[in-house]
Amino acid sequence: MLKVKVYNQEGADVSEIELNEAVFGIEANNQAIYDMVRLQRASLRQGTHKVKNRTEVRGGGKKPWRQKGTGRARQGSTRSPQWVGGGVVFGPNTNRNYSFKINRKVARLALKSALSTKVADEEFMAINTVSFETPKTKEMVKVLANLNCGKKTLFVFDEICPTVARCAKNIPGVKLLDAKRVNVYDVLNSDKLIMTEAAIKAVEEVLV
Template sequence: MVNCVVRNWQGEEVGQATFELKVAKEESAAHIVHRALVRQTTNARQGTASTKTRAEVRGGGRKPWRQKGTGRARAGSNRSPLWRGGGVIFGPKPREYNLKMNRKERRLALRTAFSSRAEDLIVVEEFAEQFSRPKTKDLVNAFERWGIDADGKILMILPEIPDNVYLSARNVERLKTIAATNLNVYDLLHADKIVTTAAGLAKIQEVYSD
């Protein structure tokens, strides 16, 4: 079980929050989280890189010069891979990069990654009512009161993302806001600090506890 301090909008400590998630064994934790991270980044690749072979590149139908008698090396096409403007040997072609990982392993890796960031987790009270209209400056000032460097990489996890909070957060360059149901290993490991609400922590516990 992990205990977290809960802070209010002014940055004062107002209570405690706890969460308990089943994580991987210490000896295998790094391996399973690494596999999940590699899977996520690999599956994000588009796989659309493509080059043309000598059969696909335009031109090259006529033999550049006769086979013998010129003193030059024999050539059958000016679109050979040896020529400038020719085809590409063993170049990339569109392909699928998808890696598979069992659902239970993926969820175990996600819980392990989240629990490993407990020291960088900031839990705050619900603050959506503080934004009657979008105001990025108010959110940045709140981060400073919570002890977070607004210039660092911040991941904000909310049970739901109100419009005014979303509009206030989208202008902060290195801040990413996601719903508690959309956790992923890359974002959890990439952020310097993770911000969530008590309700967000409860939602994570509810969705990922199994």
């Protein structure tokens, strides 16, 4: 049985919750994690980089010297690729799509592996709830101090409260996700993963 303590936003231990070992207690599959992170990073690439080929570079309309009699190699344009300021051969073109797909089973295995890694490394924390009466950044700062959070903290909620989102949006390194959007890259990119009890149940329902 895999049990962890549940804290409140003041940092006090209030109860315990039993985690599903099929989600939070498996042996991490590093290959699945690698494939999923690579997929997410590739999907973030815009693919809008572009270089000019010899037809697009300005100038070069006049033949630099006559064809024969100079002793030099024949040249038709100063914008040929071998010239400084010339066009680029086989350079990147606009709207290249870097995204690719992996099997759904591999994606699920990668997420379970990432969550299990956080639990095994003691970088996982369960919290009963987070709520504020007024949207003030200092309120979230207090919560982070109470929970001894690092530079990068990921909060996962069943549903994100707008007030909590406003409290956290100006704090560097703090990210909020709902349970439907929890992903491998954000989990691994955090120093501490904090999930509400409702979010834990929601993730387990999907991944079991």
